[in-house]
Amino acid sequence: MTTESMPTPTKAEPAQNPRALARARKRQSAARFWREYSGHRSGLWGLGALVLIALVAVFAPQLVGADSQSVTGAPGGALESPSGEFPLGTDQFGRSVLALLVWGTRVSLTVGLLAAFLCVAIGTVVGIVAGHFHGWYSTVLMRVTDWFLVMPTLVLAIALATVMDRSMWTVVIAIGVTTWPTTARLVRAQTLAVESRPYIERARALGGGHGHIMVRHVLPNVMPLVLAQTTLVISSAILTEATLAFLGLSDPTTTSWGGMLQDAREAGAVSAGDWWYLAPPGIAIALVALAFTLCGRAIESVLNPKLGVAR
Amino acid sequence: MTADSTPALVQIADADTDGPAPAGPSAARGPRARNTKAYLQYVAAKIAGAAVSLFAVLVTSFFLFRLIPSDPVKQMTGGRPVSVEQLQSLRRQFGLDQPMWQQFTSYVGDALTGDFGTSFQFHAPVIDKITEALPATLLLTGTSYVLYTALGIWLGTRTAWRNGSMSDRFNTAFALTLYSVPAFWLGLLLIIVFSVGIGPIPGMFPTGGLESGNETGFAYILDVAHHLVLPVVTLVAVGYAQTLLVMRSSLLDEMGSDYLTTARAKGLRDDVVRRKHAVPNAMLPTFTLMFVNLGHVVAGQILVETVFSWPGLGGLFYEALSVPDLPLVQGLFFVFATAVILANTLADVLYPLLDPRVGR
Numbered sequence: 001m002t003t004e005s006m007p008t009p010t011k012a013e014p015a016q017n018p019r020a021l022a023r024a025r026k027r028q029s030a031a032r033f034w035r036e037y038s039g040h041r042s043g044l045w046g047l048g049a050l051v052l053i054a055l056v057a058v059f060a061p062q063l064v065g066a067d068s069q070s071v072t073g074a075p076g077g078a079l080e081s082p083s084g085e086f087p088l089g090t091d092q093f094g095r096s097v098l099a100l101l102v103w104g105t106r107v108s109l110t111v112g113l114l115a116a117f118l119c120v121a122i123g124t125v126v127g128i129v130a131g132h133f134h135g136w137y138s139t140v141l142m143r144v145t146d147w148f149l150v151m152p153t154l155v156l157a158i159a160l161a162t163v164m165d166r167s168m169w170t171v172v173i174a175i176g177v178t179t180w181p182t183t184a185r186l187v188r189a190q191t192l193a194v195e196s197r198p199y200i201e202r203a204r205a206l207g208g209g210h211g212h213i214m215v216r217h218v219l220p221n222v223m224p225l226v227l228a229q230t231t232l233v234i235s236s237a238i239l240t241e242a243t244l245a246f247l248g249l250s251d252p253t254t255t256s257w258g259g260m261l262q263d264a265r266e267a268g269a270v271s272a273g274d275w276w277y278l279a280p281p282g283i284a285i286a287l288v289a290l291a292f293t294l295c296g297r298a299i300e301s302v303l304n305p306k307l308g309v310a311r
Numbered sequence: 312m313t314a315d316s317t318p319a320l321v322q323i324a325d326a327d328t329d330g331p332a333p334a335g336p337s338a339a340r341g342p343r344a345r346n347t348k349a350y351l352q353y354v355a356a357k358i359a360g361a362a363v364s365l366f367a368v369l370v371t372s373f374f375l376f377r378l379i380p381s382d383p384v385k386q387m388t389g390g391r392p393v394s395v396e397q398l399q400s401l402r403r404q405f406g407l408d409q410p411m412w413q414q415f416t417s418y419v420g421d422a423l424t425g426d427f428g429t430s431f432q433f434h435a436p437v438i439d440k441i442t443e444a445l446p447a448t449l450l451l452t453g454t455s456y457v458l459y460t461a462l463g464i465w466l467g468t469r470t471a472w473r474n475g476s477m478s479d480r481f482n483t484a485f486a487l488t489l490y491s492v493p494a495f496w497l498g499l500l501l502i503i504v505f506s507v508g509i510g511p512i513p514g515m516f517p518t519g520g521l522e523s524g525n526e527t528g529f530a531y532i533l534d535v536a537h538h539l540v541l542p543v544v545t546l547v548a549v550g551y552a553q554t555l556l557v558m559r560s561s562l563l564d565e566m567g568s569d570y571l572t573t574a575r576a577k578g579l580r581d582d583v584v585r586r587k588h589a590v591p592n593a594m595l596p597t598f599t600l601m602f603v604n605l606g607h608v609v610a611g612q613i614l615v616e617t618v619f620s621w622p623g624l625g626g627l628f629y630e631a632l633s634v635p636d637l638p639l640v641q642g643l644f645f646v647f648a649t650a651v652i653l654a655n656t657l658a659d660v661l662y663p664l665l666d667p668r669v670g671r
């Protein structure tokens with residue numbers, strides 16, 4: 001992205017220093033990226049939804065009150081149907097389902113983002129190192145990657161979450177360490193493509209070491225791909241988080257959407273037909289996951305127009 | 312659709328190996344024998360790789376469940392009050408008083424003979440519990456696997472061929488939305504709507520299980536099919552999007568190709584161009600995905616099976632987790648991973664037969 005040839009704007013002022021030049025190029029490149037991204041209507045919808053959801057997460061205490069998660073002194077009766085006071089009814093402790101839904105936004109977004117970050121960070125480091133170096137350690141790294149790849153992700157994540165303490169971090173780690181191989185393979189392929197370009201040879205000829213080439217030359221060129229991959233990983237991380245919470249493997253003291261579904265099931269909402277308690281958390285999960293997927297697909301198709309994502 | 316494309320591709324592969332003019336059987340044997348040998352070597356390498364992976368899985372499940380918890384016996388007892396003598400006898404029973412390497416070798420030896428120990432909660436050999444639950448899982452996930460793969464390929468082809476049309480947009484958006492839905496939640500919702508029934512909709516499907524328990528013969532088959540509807544609908548709804556998207560994008564990749572223009576210039580109908588020329592070539596990435604998914608057929612859908620009380624491996628895994636029944640969890644983990652490895656190896660072995668550019 002950043003290395004493509006630009007219309008050279010600096011002919012008139014040749015004395016401009018190289019850092020300013022690089023900054024100007026980055027700005028231009030970002031502007032062009034945004035122009036192309038905004039051509040994707042579904043991507044814009046996804047982005048708008050994400051901004052809205054992030055605002056809800058940040059202002060949760062102001063929106064529904066800081067004490068709406070507490071079981072003691074809950075305002076309503078158990079399992080009330082939707083009413084004027086409780087638009088989505090109440091749970092078995094008499095808490096407002098809408099308030100819990102708003103609070104759950106925080107956990108789902110935090111876990112989704114952190115897990116995706118962990119996954120992409122591991123994947124990027126392994127991918128670049130395996131692509132840059134040749135010989136036996138590249139082979140070993142890719143063998144390890146393949147081995148993680150054949151492990152059923154959810155089963156491994158559940159197993160990890162079972163043997164560790166119940167907390168939000170356990171879920172983040174369990175998702176992060178089980179989902180990175182796909183990213184690593186993608187990044188490795190891109191690294192191999194970047195490393196075959198002449199400017200890498202030039203950097204090497206000028207005395208650039210392994211670290212310099214990987215960080216200053218390869219990394220900036222795999223970053224766009226990594227960005228697209230991150231947004232796609234986030235949505236699957238949010239789904240996995242909900243699954244683990246539904247299995248009761250997450251921190252039981254924090255409100256999350258998956259945990260709400262588990263509570264609803266335990267309270268007998270399924271056989272009682274209490275759809276207002278069950279439907280909202282699932283819709284919320286689906287909305288967030290869909291928003292991230294739409295953004296990820298739009299970014300992907302800006303970077304690789306051949307994919308033909310519907311605009 | 313696969314059945315359509317496979318022979319065509321294999322024929323292409325054969326034509327390549329035969330060379331331009333096979334004068335007779337003896338002339339053809341030369342290059343073909345060489346290629347067969349190369350192929351066999353390739354297959355051997357893949358099988359060796361799978362064996363290494365299997366061993367790695369064995370090692371993983373050993374260390375994952377024995378080393379991470381500070382005291383496996385405490386994990387096994389799950390906080391219930393037990394005396395010191397009981398703890399010690401438990402340790403002896405599971406060989407935990409032996410040195411680590413000895414535990415490891417006996418574990419590997421047992422696992423290779425299909426012995427994964429005794430389940431804590433059922434007091435039965437783990438392998439028996441697994442073989443008992445396997446048919447139910449294969450029935451449920453196998454049925455939905457066939458359905459969502461076929462649906463994904465069919466819709467993927469249609470959407471790509473009419474890229475940008477109203478139906479393309481609608482189908483892609485619908486699939487993406489279902490793809491973002493947690494499967495277990497969709498299952499719960501379907502149970503509420505179609506089993507419990509809300510408003511005017513009566514409960515017309517059973518809430519869970521595999522059978523009602525009092526049917527025989529043909530009525531039994533109908534009964535099982537009746538129980539199968541909701542879980543299969545759940546799995547197909549959540550699962551077909553991935554196949555659709557892969558099929559769609561790989562067909563879009565092919566659509567600009569010159570050979571399609573040539574086919575059209577020959578005067579072939581649009582339908583024939585799609586079926587005989589474009590789709591077989593676009594099938595390759597979908598084929599890979601199909602095998603990835605095939606590996607997960609055995610793992611089942613842990614949560615969907617749980618939600619529908621389906622007596623399969625996924626439900627068994629959930630039960631084992633909630634105890635936690637470590638030998639059973641360990642055994643299931645190994646079986647799930649093995650299925651994925653076998654499916655991937657099968658894909659690797661078959662791929663060069665479909666695409667002569669690979670592995671030769």
